Structures are given as structure tokens and as C-alpha cells.
Amino acid sequence: MSYVKSLLACAAVGLAGASMMNSVKADDRSADKLTVERIYADPSLTGPAPRSVKLSPDGKRVTFLKGKEDEQERLDLWEYNLADQQSRMLVDSADLMPGEENLSAEEKARRERMRLFAKGIISYYWGDDGETLLFPLGGDIFVYDLNKSGSDATKQLTKTDAYETDVKLSPDGKSVSFIRDQDIFMIDIETGEERQLTMDGEGPIKNGMAEFVAQEEMGRLTGYWWSPNSKKIAYLKVDETPVNIEKRYEINAEDFEVFEQRYPSTGNDNVLIKLGVLDLESGKTTWVDTSPQEIGGETDIYIPRVKWLRDSNRVSFQWQSRDQQTLKLMFADAETGKSHEVLTETSDTWINLTKDLYFLKRHNAFVWSSERSGYRHLYLYDLKGNLINQLTEGDWVVDNLYGVDEEKGLVYFDANKETPLEQHLYSVPMNGEGEIKKITDQAGVHSVSFSKNMSLFVDYFSSVEQPPQVSLRTADGELVTWLEENKLDSDHPYFKYYQQAPKPEFGTIEAEDGQLMHYRLYKPTNMEEGKKYPVVVDVYGGPHAQRVTNTWGARNTYWHHMMANRGFVIFSLDNRGSWNRGKKFEDPIYRKLGDVEVVDQVKGVDFLKTLDFVDPERIGMFGWSYGGYMTIMSMFKEPDVFKVGVSVAPVTDWYLYDTHYTERYLGHPENNQEGYEQSNVFPYLDGLKGDLMIIHGMADDNVLFTNSTKLFKALQDANKSFDMMNYPGSKHSIWGQKTRTHVFNTITDYFEQHLK
Template sequence: MKSKQFIHFLSIIPLLTGSFLTMTTAQANDNELGLTVERIYADPSLDGPELRKVKLSPDGKRVTFLKGKVEEQERLDLWEYNLADGESRLLVDSNDLSPGEEQLSDEEKARRERMRLFAKGIIDYYWGDDSQTLLFPLAGDIFVYDLSKDPKKATKQLTNTEAYETDIKLSPDGRFVSFIRDQDIFKVEIATGKETQLTFDGEGAIKNGMAEFVAQEEMGRLTGYWWSPDSKKIAYLQVDESPVNIEKRYEINAEDFTVFEQRYPSTGTDNVLIKLGVLNLETGKTQWMDTGNETDIYIPRVKWLADSSKVSYQWQSRDQQKLELRFADIKSGKAETILTESSDTWINLTKDLHFMKNQDAFIWTSERSGFRHLYLYDLKGNLIRQLTNGDWVIDKVYGVDEESGVVYFDANKESPLQQDLYAVSLNKVDEPKKITEKDGVHEVSFAKNMQIFVDYFSSVSQPKQVSLRNADGSLITWLEENTLNKNHPYYRYYQKASKPEFGTIKAEDGQEMYYRLYKPVPFDSSKQYPVIVDVYGGPHAQRVRNQWGARNTYWHHLMASKGFIIFSLDNRGSWNRGKKFEDPIYKKLGDVEVKDQVAGVEFLKSLPYVDEDKIGMFGWSYGGYMTIMSMFKEPDIFKVGVSVAPVTDWYLYDTHYTERYLGHPESNAKGYEASNVFPYLNGLKGDLMIMHGMADDNVLFTNSTKLFKALQDANKPFDMMNYPGSKHSIWGQKTRTHVFNTITKYFEENLK
């Protein structure tokens, strides 16, 4: 297994010195739209004013948010909107506290990559329950802002160390700030600045309160510790990485390279050992919770019960076909299983567990019907009632207003292209009531009292808007209306841009698949045009929605203005359509997904304005994998492909993701072989460009170098463009500009 995963740096030097695609920065051809890749990635942002991390104070009197500087959109400052005077004002300028470029620790760099967070300055913040205290990290230290003080004296620095403090949290009572430093948990008292170390054995392979690699990358869990509601205890996970293979990972920069010895749990190999403990802050002692005799498990979620007497955790089997919700008594550590979910394929994780404060009950979501729906249980695990049902999907539970007996959630009840806020009764069987009105995608954030919420909304004709609304959906005020008028930075381009068309086609099993199509501008129905299929195609993603797609939208508009049709199809296996739609990919990847994309092309061929001899494909990550598989398996259909950061060998990817869909390599060796790209490479006929970040710690650069060598050995010509120092997202203004100029030029030269 180990020999299949990593290639020594010296063995790839020939690839790096002689095989790059030679080019200068591609200049956009004249087009009626007037848009260029350079403008897409320049400041000010074409998105218009963007508010990030919008949060409501606990008392509902203020709305705070992060906002980029006009001259540097990715450097964020802390702002507030005060409901009393209706004014927005800057609270903290990040340049005042940390001028210049922030030096991140390796741990923080990796953590931000997992979060797909590329901003600088103040990247997050937290409200204290007193509605006067704001906490935020900056440049590796911790700061507190006190709204009751003079603005010039309101900011207080709590830590000032060489070490990098991460994963900071406020205690529920607002007295303490906790954080991780050097693999241990610490707290500091806000009033006095007194710092206390809480765990002491974090070193080497032992990490306290930290999320392991697969938890961060695949489970959506970026923390490993949780305050109890009464602020007297902290539940935390202790991770022992010693069973995980140590692999050498090379991060190749422009002028040098770094060798990282990383514990990477590639599929089929050992995971971390994990324990759940509860630390009593008065005694300093940890009581370990019973997690069973089986150690080859996952603990994807931990959450306290409302009265702080028990802590819940979700126990997941290695094959991810069983998920148990367990409650552990914090005094004895004894745990009991409250409910169990099982599947013949896999169980999707959520963050939807919600414990009631005024009754012994909790909200749970389950896909047992084939679609994710709401269920109400008592604390013994007895089902009280199912709250929602139907052939539609709940995406997220936002909270419960116990006084009104209402649960708020978002769902695609009206159409898979939409996402709306709904409310449903806790106390009786009733139809959900739709709260949001505009057609498109709504994502919301409620105040603690569930009386008001922030609504993030966008559609294909409206960049993201942010409004403050009452629980019934009525408007209180716009925080950022972002109207697409003459003053908007994208207005002059949008007036001439292609507008998307949506529709459905049938998969071979009869299920409907949604597509989006951009026609060239100007469009002549008597002509035939080349097509770029922009694909992702993998699980837990939905590309086709009535939503503003930011920079993807702009590039689609640009390519349409250059005479290309841009087509996207959500094939079976993708997200937000229910388990029947997802499950066909189980035990064999790159099979039904490619068949469905071919079905999409067959639909395109039925259109008189499509040149069926000029079909190309572009994709990133799983989409990069899909591009290669489509080019290899269907070379007579897909003539040109650009694949960015592709998986090529599933043995190189991690346990939690890969085994979820392919199972363990020992039990599904044929499935792994059929899912890798190498058995099909002799099919390549067209023009293929492969691009990869040379410091990618998610889809390792080895995926591409292994394919480079295989294609060379097979005497198959191809092109490559690799990016020194870049990780999976290949981020950075100059870098992204080069990436998309390269992609644009490749399609212009080879597909037209």
C-alpha cells in the first residue's frame, strides 16, 4: 500500500523541468461582453459588496459582520449594524492590530484549507451572552472587543505568544476564552487575563481537543472540544495518531521544496485511536466516556444535553453503514445507545441534532425514508412523531422556538433548484409553511431567541443579498441589498451576458437529472457551436441550482461570449436529491456518473445549434477525475478536456471518504480497480490538459504525477500546468488568473 502512494521528489524532476505547457498570460480576445479573466479576479469584487459571517447579538439589538476592504476584498474587518440607529460602522480595522502579511502556522494553514477559507485579517468572531463582548482571533493571538467601552479603548489582547492559538471559543457564561495551543487545551479569564492549561499530555501523536485529518476534511468537524452549557466542564476528544502510517509528502515551492512527514490514513489503512473525555474544570480531572470495545470507529459528532448531566456522541462504524446516537453519563462514563441508523450503502452525516430545553426531547433528521426528514424523539429514544415527509430533502435544521412550538429548517420542497426556509409544528402533524418568498437559494441564521433571522439570498439573476427579517419572513431592513443596477460592478457585463436555461433529462433508471445551459452571446440559431461541459459529478455537491455562482458564473458568461455553449448536469450520485439518487455510485465510481454525462451529451446532440464533434469537458477535484474518466472511456464523444487537481488512484485517498463509497479495498478490490483511471488510459484520443497544485495535501500531487508517467509510458500526448506552492484550491489572485487564462486559451485553441 505504502509504495503505491508516494513518489520521491527526484523521480519527478524530469516532469518539472521539461514538460510544462509553455505560455504567456493569455489575453482575452475581443468579445461583446468585454469581460476578462483578469477582471474576474481583480478588486473590487464583481460580486458587489459582500458581508461575511453575519451574526445577531444574543439580545437581538445588533448585527455584526465581516467585510473586505474595497482595495483588498480578501482582507476582512469587523463591522456592526445597530438596529437602534440604523447605522453601520466599523468596529475593528484588522490593519490597526496586525499590519502586513499574517504568518500562519502549518497547522492553521491546513485547517484553513479544510475550511476553504482564504481570507486574511479577522476571519471569524464570537458573541458573548452579555451582548457586549466580541471575541476574535488575529495573527495567531486572541482579542476581545467590549462594546460598552470607548471604541479607542474597546479592544483588548488576551494572548501574545510565539505559539499559534487556534479553535478559540467563549465559555457559555462569557467569563473565559478557550483555545488549542501545542496540542493541548487552555483557557484564559477575560477579566484578569489569567491563563490556565487544562490538558498536559498533548505531544507527538497525542492531540487533545483537536480534530483529526478525516474529521476536518470529510466529516465537517473542525473542532475536538465542547463547553458544557453550565460552563463547568469541557468534553473533548483525545486523538492518538500512532496507528496511522507516516508518509512523506512533498510541498514543492518555486525555489525549494519541503518534506512533511504526515500521518495520512489512506484507504484500507489504520485510522487514529480516539477517546472521549469530560474535563471537570473545578477538579482538573478527566472522566473518560465508554465508547465500546471496538476501536476501529469514528466519532463524527459530540453535543451536550441541555442540563449538562450527559454528553451525546455519534458512533459510526468503519464501513459507515451504522450510526448510533449515544448518551454518556459524565460521572460514571457509562453510555447507552438511544437510536440507531443503518444502511446497505452508507449513512450521510448531519449537524441537525437539537436538544430541547423545556422538555425531555430532541430533534433528529434521518434518511430512512429515502429523503432526509425531521423526527421528534424523547430522551429514551422513543419516537414521538415524524414531523415532515415527502419526496423532497431537508438540508439543515436552524433551530426550535419552543415557546411557539415551531422548528425552522431549509429544504428544496418546491424544486431541487431552490432552497427555502420553512417552519413546521412540533406539537401536531401539519404541512410545513414556507417563510421565504423569492425564487432562488436562501441560507439563514437565527438570533438566539428565534425571533429574527438573517437571510442570505441569491438567484441566477441576483447576486447575494443580505437582509434582516422577522421570523414570519417580513423585512426589517436590508443589510446589503446589492441591487444589480447601474452602480453595481457587474451591471455592464450582465446586461450582455448569456442567461441560463434549466431543464431535465432522464437517467437510464428513469430518474430525472437537472441541467443548466448557457448559449453563446450573440446567439445565431442557424450556427453550430462547441460545448464545454463544466462538471463536478461527485457526492455531496450540487452544481445546478437557481443561485448566483460568483466567479464560476462570470467565467461561464465569459466563455459564452467567446462562442461556447456551457452545459452542467447533476448526474446520479450528486447531492440534494435523496438516497435513491445518490446510491447508484456505491462500490464503483466513475461508472454511472460518466454514463449520465454521456446522456447529457446525447441531449445536446438533439439541439440543432450544437456541434456534436466539438464537445469538451472541464472539472476540478472530483470534476477533474470525471474529466479524465470521460476522456478515457468516451474518447469519441469528449474531444478536449481540462482536469484540475484530479483523483486518479483511489488507493491514494483517505479512509473516510473513499471507503464510504467504495468500501474497504480488501472486500472490493475489483471495484477499486474499475474506479481508477489507469485501466482506461489507452482510450485517450483527444487533447487533455492536467493541472495540479504542487503542495496539495488533500488530493495529493502524486495522483497527477502517477498519471503523467503512465501516459508517457503509453506514448499518449497530453499537456500539463502545475502550480508551485499551491494547495488543492490553487488560490491567490495572480494564481487563479493564470489558471483560468490557461483553461480559456486551451479550449479556444483546441475546441473551436
């Protein structure tokens, strides 16, 4: 979700109006029972879970980030060496940065967009030589030489007061690029010589940086790209001058800060954006014609993706119309800047963005994904935009394109071909002849990362019965070695709790239009015959999210288990509008939000009422972000169905939201005023009858606190009783061990008091 306006008045409302919940009974927090305190304590209940697992270019090592046992969110750099089959720490982040990292405001915002809350070494990059690793830490840049040992292996490249962000290694491994003070810089690894590449980044001008909606809504966190031959850099110049300046207040425990930010609220102006190609030898930038007359010359557009072709002479970019119903793949000449259209996708609703564009090395062709059939599938095109082969088809969804082994003629991807609840790795012949082959076999969700030559992949797997496992496998799925088997045995930190945990039940419910919706249900532990139990519906309900899958859900799963142990039925349903089911399943929410989603959740409750152990008079709902919005809309629209609700960081007024997200689903406000009004929560607040708790972070820069303060005032004016709990200094995720513990104890206590 994204960022909206805020009000200074929220300080008084948020701090003075917080409603404290009674604590959970002490006897329920014994060592033998799962508690919120244990869920957020160290060591992690998930077990050892390597992150950012990568294969070295030479295939000799697997590297990963791993949290410390006594501080799971502080990450260090590790390797698994295939030669000696040993794991070892390469870099201890605490040795290089003993204290807390002082993040810049830009980096804090960037990490919030990434939903990244770890510290220490959070990212790293391999050099093509397979002997060099690059990583940022504490606002500076370091390289690690695998040919050296001890303290000699790590070299610090920068040591400045400024904060270097978006660090990248050039493809030839000789240079490092980064953003400093809104400009692009590079540094020679061997000599340490630094060079500033752009000069005018200040105020509203940002070079090589992703604008707000690109970070928050498009999944693009960078604004510059190296050419494959390391001689050029394509970059975006963003001019925020047309965008309204909005004041955002971040309320802390003892003070508040006022931020002035150019925020493009729905219906208003976006940034001006230019795509340039910088020649590193001459220092000259050639500007690309991003809106040639052949496609209409429109300049009120988005550029969600940029990618070089293999020859380094051409750069591709994706041109997206303001209404997001047209997406064009464009190629531009790096020398002249002249561009032309290669292919076009259109939709009557909206087009989902992906990163599925792969240029072949040995053929003048590329693989592209499209939802033109109603489901995302893969297509092979030549460089002129002529279709060669449709590679996949059917009533199922391709989720990620991983790459192509051109020697074997195989395209690798993952999809939910067998069931929407799972995700598996597949291959398909590039020539369009032959069957799709399923490579992974364990039932659950697989996410993989291939080696450069596509001969090996790292498989990150989990299911409802298996915490995350990480293995190294050959391209045909054969196990090479476990990087982390993470067996759920008696030595596992979650073992004793798992023995008490209920196993989820999965099923389907038919929506009004006949489409099947998937649900997951946890029954209370140790159910008594004839007894009826309260239900908590845990909902998200919004686009681009799927909650019901056969996967290990980490902390959400632990809370579900804990609540089931406390005598609650826990139910989740992926209503229409949810992700990974195809456009027909998503499109019913177009131009009116909070409508069919609520209808579908009521369908879920109708099913629950057929179960003899469910108390139909004690149905509650809990959700965060869009789920918080869903909770409020359900409580307001269906007060006789949902008796208790806990809404965290909710959207309440879509007029306050950004252009890219809101207009994607509701269109431009000028063309759909009725849809906006009917999608806001305020027309329905008179319907509130039950107990409603609203929780919000008072420094939320995504769904701003204003969403809640506006609702607080409206409910007060309507003389409606409600509860609130607000968190000074917390952003959208309300993160931090102590804070999250308090949040989920508050949620738990509210349902204990009002639903049991």
C-alpha cells in the first residue's frame, strides 16, 4: 500500500485516546504453551533460515545471509563450499559495525518499501570472477576477496558522512556504482578512485533513483542499470516539480517530525521522467525518446521497467499508460536515443506488471509473459516483436520466469499448474514442441534461484508441515546437498509447540459468479463434543496477495496455532480480487473496492455456519493494511455477521491514495467519482454495532495515520463507540520485537475479551 496525507491533530487523538487491553492470563504464558512473547523472541521458531541465497558464478560456492542465533534480525554473510561441503561465516557484521546502523531518511524509506526490517548485511553481490563479493553496510561499501583471509579479506571502498544507497557491481566486476545525494557515482575497486557521473541531483531532481510510486507500487526499487559490457549506464532522471508538496507528520514518543514530501495523490500530477544512456568514456548522456509520435507522443506515462539487450547497443523500456490499460515494450538505440514499439498489451481493466523479460544469448529472441488469455503465460518473440511460439497455456498461472538453458533448449519457470495452493518449478521446450516437465516434487511452495549457466538451482521450500528448507539441486531436480534441511524434529525450536498445533484444513467455496475460492481453516485444539467456538477470520482480501497456500507462514502461522490452542476457529479465504488465480478472478473489483470482497467473505461465514462446532453469533475479523480496510468495511456493511473486529493500519479514504495504485483499480477520480465514494468506509459507518479496535503506527508513511484519525473523528461525531491503540514512531509494519509483541498481545486480548 502507499502513502497519504497526515494531520498534526493526530498526536492528541493517538496518544491520549489509546485504549489499553487487559493482559493475557499469566497461566496461559507458561513455558509449555505458545505465547506472543515466544513468537517474537530469539532464537526464531522457524529455525535456521538462510536468506538471499545465491550461487557463485563459477558454481563452487553457495552464499547466503544468516541471522545471529541470539539476534535473528542481525544478518552476517556466510558460504557453503561445495568442495569441502562446509558452511562458514565470511563476514561478521558486528565486527565491521559494532553499534546500531544510523540509516539515512532515504534509506529508511527505501527499506520500508522493500518490507526489509533486518540489519547488518542486508544485501550482497557477486563479481563475475567468482572471487569477489560486494556488500553495503552502515552507509558505506565493502568488498570481500575470497583469495584472502582474516581481516585482509574485507576492504572498505567508501568512508563518508553521506549515505551510499542502491549499490551495484559492474558486470565486469571492476567498478561499483551507487547513489549519493541524488546523483550516480562509481568507484574503481582496484584503485579506489571515485567518479561522479551525474551532476544536477538536488531538490526535486533525482538521478538514478526510483520515484515513490515506482518503489511502492511497481516493485522497481532502482533507477539505473549497467549495460552488459560495463561501458554504459541507463538511468532515469526524475523531476518532482509538478507533484504536490504534502506535509507528513511522524509522531514519536517524545516529539514529532514534519516531513515535506512530493506526493502524487490520485487524480493529480505525477513526476516528469526521462530515460538517458550515459557513455562512461565520454561522460555524455543520450536522452531516449520515451514517447515517440508513432505511439501518440503521450508524456503522462509510467516507465516501470528498463533492461538492456545483450548487445549493449540497445536498451528496452516498458511504457505504461496513465490508466494502466496499455503496456508497450519499447527498444531504444543507445547511441541516438531513437525508440520504437516492439509489442503491445492491452486490457479493459488493468495490466499487471511483472519482471518476465528474458533476452536470449544465442538467438535474436526474448521470452515474455502476458495475461492476454486471462492467465499469465510465456511467449517467445523475435527481436522485431513477431511471435515465434506460445510456450505455456491453460487455466493456471505462471508466477516467475527464471531463465533459459539455450544449449538444452529449455525455459524454466514456476507456476501453480496442479493447484493454486502450491508453486512448483517447471521446464518447457523453447521450440514449442514437447510437454511441460514438473521438476520439484515436494507438495508445497517452491521458490528457486538458478546458477548463471542454468545447471544448478537453490530451492527454497516450505509447506504447512515443513518449515523453510534450502537445498541445492541439479536442473532436473536431483538433490546435491542440503544447505539447511531444518527438520521439524525434537531439536527444532518449534517442535514442542507443533505437537500441540492443529493441522489446517483446505477447501473451496463457490462465489456468486461460480468461481471457486480457496479457504484454510484451523479448528480449536482439544475440541469438546457439542461445544460451539468463536471464529476469527484473518483477512487480507486485496489485490496482489494470496493468503491461502500450502506454505509455512512463519509468525502468522504461529499466531493462528496459538489462537486455536486458546479455543478459536481461525479461518482465511482468498476472495475474488486476490492474486494468482487469473484476471477473471481479479477483475470483479475494478472501479469499486470493498464490495465483492465483502460479499465473498460473507459467503465464507455462511459456510462456517454450516459447521456444528462454530458459534454463528461469535464471528470476528482481523486484518492489516488492505485487510484492515476489509475489516472495517465488513463491520460497517455486515454488522449482523461480524461482531468483533481488529483493524491494523487501515485504508479509509481512497482519495488520499497515490496515483499508480488507486487509479489502477478505481480509475481516475474525474471518471469514477461514484466508485470512489462507494469504496470509502465513511458512507457505511452508521452500520457499526459490534466491538471495533483500530491500530495504527503514528509514523506510517505508507497508509498514513490520517486514514485512522479521519475515521476516529467520524465515529466520534456519529457517537459510535470504538477502541484504538496507536504506536509512536512506528511505520506501516509496526516492527520491532517489543512493539510487535505488544501489538499481537493487544489483538489477542481484544478477541479474548469480546469474542469468547
